[in-house]
Amino acid sequence: MTERILLERDEPLDLDATLGCGQAFRWQKLSGWWEGVVGGRAIRLRLEGHRLECRGADREFVRQYLALDHDLEAILSSIDRDAVVHAAIEVSYGLRILRQPLFECLISYLCATNTNIPAVRHRVAELSARFGERVACGDPVAYAFPSPAALAAATDEDFRACRLGYRSGFAERVVAALREDPSWEDRLRALSYEEARVALTALPGIGPKAADCIALFGLGHLEAFPVDLWIRRIMSRHYFDGSEQKALTPAEYERVRRMGISHFGPFAGYAQEYLYAARRSLSPD
């Protein structure tokens, strides 16, 4: 059964940019439909003009996940403060910051350090296939991202089999920590952005970059401004006359993050994601 969401004029959505920009790792587009698994549901989405067609989840779930309630026009005009981000907004107009399930987001970005996006997708798919529950209505077989309890059964060897490499020990320890403190997620959700990134960086394998991604995509702190090598390069080239260093030291990370937040304001995370989506054209070579 297919549900339909009619988008209003003031509800812009670019589904390709939103699901393909690299913020979430479980989506692929097959013969016109985006297919993914979110919160135990195998979902298919297709956008035709102003009509969003959904299978596998009801309207409210999809509206919530895609954050259709974000006032995107207001958000984009608030971050549209210079020619560089303006061009990025024009290219990906309608890209939305998803509301990702927190635990999946946490483990996904633990898997996303010092690597590339296809490898992260592979790792998350392996974790789901080996430890997640089979999703009933998946046409090709689909697996939910595993719960903390399900992943607690995973050993260091299991994580290595899922191609996490040296991150395996970090993953094992994070899962164990959450298992020993079941209310941790709820307490995390109650924290401010700055408090949350302190709590997140206390976890093994989670540094400032992963913490900012989890704050942005998993906790909805839209002012979070994750700084990876691409963003660092873009900010250095277009926003301050930067000497291109190789290493991104903690002090340098903090400097770029602060600059992003102060320049773009309370929705700096949106600016970050539009710049990231435009990284190939904004960054030389």
Added chain:
DNA sequence: CCCCAGGTGAATA
């Protein structure tokens, strides 16, 4: 074979 990628933690000075 090389270098790079949505970095992080430990060791060292």
Added chain:
DNA sequence: TATTCACATGGG
């Protein structure tokens, strides 16, 4: 506090 290094893996 700042610098340096190792680390598993996949893409180009």
